Amino acid sequence: MxxxxxxxxxxxxxxxxxxxxxxxxxxxxxxxxxxxxxxxxxxxxxxxxxxxxxxxxxxxxxxxxxxxxxxxxxxxxxxxxxxxxxxxxxxxxxxxxxxxxxxxxxxxxxxxxxxxxxxxxxxxxxxxxxxxxxxxxxxxxxxxxxxxxxxxxxxxxxxxxxxxxxxxxxxxxxxxxxxxxxxxxxxxxxxxxxxxxxxxxxxxxxxxxxxxxxxxxxxxxxxxxxxxxxxxxxxxxxxxxxxxxxxxxxxxxxxxxxxxxxxDAELVPGDAPAPVRLLPRWDHLLVAFDDRSRLLDPAVVEHVYRRNGDVLPTVWVAGRVVGTWSWDGGAVRLTAVADLAPDVRAAIEAEARTVLAAVAPGRRGSDLEIRWADDARGSGRARR
Structure with a gap:
């Protein structure tokens, strides 16, 4: 069985x-x-x-x-x-x-x-x-x-x-x-x-x-x-x-x-810690399944998968998609599609600095401008 x-x-x-x-x-x-x-x-x-x-x-x-x-x-x-x-x-x-x-x-x-x-x-x-x-x-x-x-x-x-x-x-x-x-x-x-x-x-x-x-x-x-x-x-x-x-x-x-x-493959316990991650547009993970329920909730799907077939860059918290992001070479724009506590937002910002430091090593993470599109404390306010 x-x-x-x-x-x-x-x-x-x-x-x-x-x-x-x-x-x-x-x-x-x-x-x-x-x-x-x-x-x-x-x-x-x-x-x-x-x-x-x-x-x-x-x-x-x-x-x-x-x-x-x-x-x-x-x-x-x-x-x-x-x-x-x-x-x-x-x-x-x-x-x-x-x-x-x-x-x-x-x-x-x-x-x-x-x-x-x-x-x-x-x-x-x-x-x-x-x-x-x-x-x-x-x-x-x-x-x-x-x-x-x-x-x-x-x-x-x-x-x-x-x-x-x-x-x-x-x-x-x-x-x-x-x-x-x-x-x-x-x-x-x-x-x-x-x-x-x-x-x-x-x-x-x-x-x-x-x-x-x-x-x-x-x-x-x-x-x-x-x-x-x-x-x-x-x-x-x-x-x-x-x-x-x-x-x-x-x-x-x-x-x-x-x-x-x-x-010979092993299962990982469901309570294993899942850190914050930022994945790029069209990441293979987001298009490799017929059933994506293990990755994101139904309410999030429309924010990630667009009618033109585009799959936006995604923000992950506790193993699931909670938002999208973009980077124009200067500022990072983060958009949450779920309620996020201040400490979670801070962790997402730290991860953005980690990822972008890996592709732009000449830039200091503290110099990165970060904007939250849905920030209730001031929509679009930049942080460094």
Whole structure:
């Protein structure tokens, strides 16, 4: 009979696996942390640095940039077709699974355009044996398919039609300085096999099992729906085949739902202390679950998840989301969506100084301007 776990145990266990109950020391490298937590979200250049600063002591910028330069970390499109920083050793499996989902999504458009996506992607990988911009990739595929109107074949409103089709099969990674702190310039991509010096790619069955195992190690225990959403596997048969390859145990969630976890993984007691944390926009933790009840209350959801699909930076107290925050390079703006005692607000301000000191080591925390958008003692009043 499956043992039952509580909501508090799920919360603390997930936060522990995400290095959010206690920061790891600087001896644990940026690539190791990225592997532990299932990848660092990198849709925006600064996201992975803030995500690392919440989970590890020490300066974040050099740690990430050095790992990217050394090719120990790679920036690539992976889970849910979004950009992440992944350990180089984990990239190939994640790429295979991500490409499988993207090929399925773009195959109808390719049929309308009369294009073989696999053949197109193979040609693009060969073309990207040296770094290429997206414009250069699109010019290459247009030359190969004269007279084909890719924009007419894809759904309305989709930009970069040729790039979407050409990159659907994966195999490409970003070349630094893409992924560097504050780097928003034109990026270049290169074949991952060339960049990492290995053409070996796992078979699809092995790749799915690998990414599911990594997901559970970073986010478990989880339902099957959580796993499917978190890693982007389409189809129950494929998911079950991946699960069958793993040594798992079953648990029962607080709502009676069946949960899966790795057999050697431990649960963390629900009363374990959970310190204040600030996580960046689109942090992987906030999008990795189908059921997010272990992380935030229903009343908070609308303040974090926007109708346009955006997921705002979040403030965490006692293991749950209590607000949002932003930083413009100068002032920090904090918005509470729950009643917070003065000492809790002070702890949040201290954490803001800790995180930003890790990404802006030349600035003193005491110089940081902090504003509370909802401060009853004076809305918008700044503190230093």
């Amino acid at each position: 499956a043992s039952t776990t509580t909501l508090a145990e799920l919360n603390r266990t997930t936060l522990a696996r995400q290095h959010l109950l206690r920061r790891s020391g600087a001896r644990r490298t940026a690539e190791q942390i990225a592997g532990d937590v299932g990848g660092l979200q990198a849709q925006h250049a600064d996201m992975p640095y803030l995500g690392l600063a919440a989970r590890r002591t020490g300066a974040a910028v050099d740690a990430v940039q050095d790992a990217l330069t050394a090719r120990l970390l790679v920036k690539a499109t992976a889970m849910r077709s979004t950009l992440h920083l992944l350990p180089a050793a984990r990239w190939a499996a994640a790429d295979v699974v991500s490409a499988e989902a993207r090929l399925a999504a773009w195959r109808p458009s390719a049929r309308r355009a009369g294009i073989d996506l696999v053949e197109l992607n193979a040609a693009v990988r060969e073309h990207c044996a040296q770094p290429r911009t997206v414009d250069e990739v699109e010019a290459f595929v247009v030359d190969r398919h004269p007279g084909v109107d890719a924009a007419a074949a894809v759904p309305g409103g989709v930009s970069r039609a040729w790039w979407r089709l050409a990159s659907a099969g994966g195999g490409l990674v970003h070349v630094p300085p893409s992924g560097f702190w504050h780097e928003h310039g034109t990026h270049r991509v290169v074949a991952g096999a060339t960049w990492l010096g290995s053409a070996d790619r796992p078979d699809p069955d092995g790749a799915r099992a690998d990414v599911v195992e990594r997901y559970l190690r970073a986010f478990g225990p989880a339902t099957r729906a959580d796993v499917a959403r978190g890693v982007g596997i389409r189809g129950r048969r494929l998911l079950e085949a991946a699960l069958d390859r793993l040594d798992l145990r079953e648990l029962t969630g607080p709502d009676g739902a069946g949960l899966l976890d790795l057999a």
